[in-house]
Amino acid sequence: MTSLRRLRTRRALALAGLVAVAAPLVSSCGFDYATDRPNVIADGGYHIDGDVHVLAARIVAPSDGTGTFVATISVEPSADDATFSGLSGEGVTAGQFEPVTIPSNGSVNLFTEGGVPVTGDFAAGDSVPVTLDFGSGKSIDIDARVVKQCAEYAEVATPSPSPSKSPKAGASASPSAEATTEPYDCSYPTAPAIGESEGD
Template sequence: MQLRHLATGAAVIALTASLSSCGFDYATERDYTPGSGANSRVGTVDVLSAVVVSAEEGSGTFVASLSNNDADTEQTFTGVSGGQDATITAATFDPVAIAPGGLVNLAEPAANIVLEGDFTSGDFVPLAIDFGNGDRVMIEVPVVPDDVGYWAGMDASGSTTTTDADTEADAS
């Protein structure tokens, strides 16, 4: 009789241990890339480690890596703007080609995609990222300071602004 209780107890312990560690939708089964940028993997092009690098309130530079999941067709990054009623605009920039199955890092070489709007370092801003194939990716992107770590010196917003004094100096 004792052996029977012992066997039953051992079976219960074995089942409890295995069932308590089994299940579905564990964190180890989901994509997770630790980092300070935001990621979106919903379209043909993945937007990875997206941030706005900002040296001063109201302006910054959009930086991200763009991964083309289509192994046969080149994709093009054509625009970025404020999403969900955010008043964020981008200065004009040349479309960025992404080779079939390729990756483009907008930081190296610097694409200098300058944004202006109502944001400051520490905010999260909703952005709409547009591609030439018609895809639009909506993503909440952190605004990071221009003076720390990897992002130091990447804000091109100050270098693209020209004043009347600069124009007059160039004309001389």
């Protein structure tokens, strides 16, 4: 009887040891898969928390310091309509634009609907923090990637030289509001043919 009890005790201890060793391994299986987490592959910033989502936020720029803010804005089915009414950011000045209403369970692509003209201290390749304001009082902070107005972005409308409020009658626009930088070069470099050198 004593040996049987000893055998059971040993088996119980061995089983407890296996459980202790396997517990961390088992707990890592089936939970928090990468495929269960949001993964947005896009050239631009995105915000997917809450009822209003902002995807692929970009500033499409024909040259340094001027461009058009574009993004896709969507609203969850359980939420009310949202109205995108303002844009601001450190070192970024947004021009006037008509508020954009996004219906519940719908989306609006500013790329095709027309974006927001912006000016500021930015250049292609930068990531610019901006804040989107909505009629409900809600705001969303996001980083907008600055991209050249080339290739797939060539059709985005170019803002007027001064996106701020129109000057009063008789007043001239400030020279600083004019675009003073060269437009970006959209051509791709060509490699010399095989057997040729660059000097040929």
